[in-house]
Amino acid sequence: MEYVVAVLSIIGIHALLGLSVYLVAITGQLSFGQQGFYAIGAYLAGMATALWNWSLGPALALGTVAAGVVGFLVGFPALRVRGLYLGIATLGFGEIVRLGFLNLKYTKTIGGRLVGPNGAEGFRHVTYVYERGITQGQYLLVILLALALVIVLISLLERSRLGVQFRAVEEDEIAAAVAGVHVTAVKVLAFTLGGMVAGLGGALFVHYSTYIDHEMVALPLAVSAVTYAMLGGLGSCWGTVLGAAVLISLTEGLRVAKEFRLIVYGALIILVMTLRPRGLVDERVVLWLGGWMRRRRWRLDAP
């Protein structure tokens, strides 16, 4: 049971990280730097509860907002590069953040323990959740609640005209501009929102694990995050959530395959991406589901 709760917690947190890639990707921007926002959210929220005695809610909010502000700032230089070049530039951003935290030392001795980011040692003793007797199961509820809130907000965005503008920018920036869309504003907004969602994910993570260091927010995390969104599909935010759930369950479920685990994992990704280049939940699936639901509603409405 504890194991299931742990896996579900990680799925929830990683789904948030994947959704931050998704938000940026639906405006046509490929980011390998969302783990940078995740790290900012994690470190700041962790410092807030462990060093400054904040309670959890404000700490999560701080991590979210701070990462959003950085996302806003990253959005502007990101306008100048596209596609793979943007991927590399954002990877550079992620590495800068990682190395920043590798060198950050800001510790206090609290109750005989050295608490706070301590360079390569990492940031230990983010024990807020445990000190207050919150169980793993209860904390899972917090994670799922946060994820549900984010999914609702993104779904509302996707149904709105603004969400349609995001996708218009993805497909053709000039045509979007001619449709009256402020392309710059849309792209910067996407980075801001993406930063916030990743920051929230990081803030939740550090309180789940009680510990974070620079290696946990390095390139492998970026690759996972992009894979959740791409494999899950860019047709709806549910695709990314599905992607995170499937991939994390796979890594766990394939433990029986021992050292072949990563080979099987890689082969499955190649297979899915070959058969469904735009991911599992692509635009066609979303349209088909939408049509199915309309027909159902119509049938229910009929006398």
Place this chain on the structure above:
Amino acid sequence: MLTVQGLSRRFGGLMALRRVDLEVKRGEIFALIGPNGSGKTTLFNVVTGVLRPTEGRVWFNGQEITGAPTHRVVRLGIGRTFQTIRLFTRLTVFDNVRVALRGAGSPRAARARVEELLAFTRLDDRAHELAGNLNFGEQRRLELARALATDPALLLLDEPAAGMTYGEVQELIHDLRQLRDRGRTIFLIEHVMDLVMGVADRVAVLNFGEKLAEGTPAEIQRHPRVLEAYLGERPSDARSA
């Protein structure tokens, strides 16, 4: 309504536009014709802020819009379609129009406005299809619906009849007249002479980036420099040269 003054645009060593002056008047259908590569689409790109001019200025309703960003030009009231269709193929027909909708107010009013535009372009039964699944004629009409959704006072159409059948061209002529009668000014680039001569109030001719002539369709058809640009010099002139 739209004033273009001394407009030039250079691409490296090529002068795509050379000191072009134009004036599109409110309520008319103005056609720009000229051989391929004469700078017609470049002119549209400069007017809509997709390209910056090398020289010259553009005014719209008395306001200078030279070099203004595209979305601002559009919000001031200039709508546009493209020569090669540029739809959002992964969005539905409905969303392709909705994305461009301006000033419709409540969601209910917005929905009604989109439906009205789809009805006008005879796409109402395709609303929930992906735009990429439409046939060519439907895609052209959807581009028109999307441009109309920005509620443009001035509509720029880049070869709207290209690739259309005779019947479709007749429908388009009918639609354009209807749009003009409802108060929209139309500025179009076209090769299909049936359309130009059928609907245009005035015509300007561009050749190698320069304006050759301007006048009513009848005047343009007789204009010696226009005939020369399209058909080559007359044999008698060639001999004397």
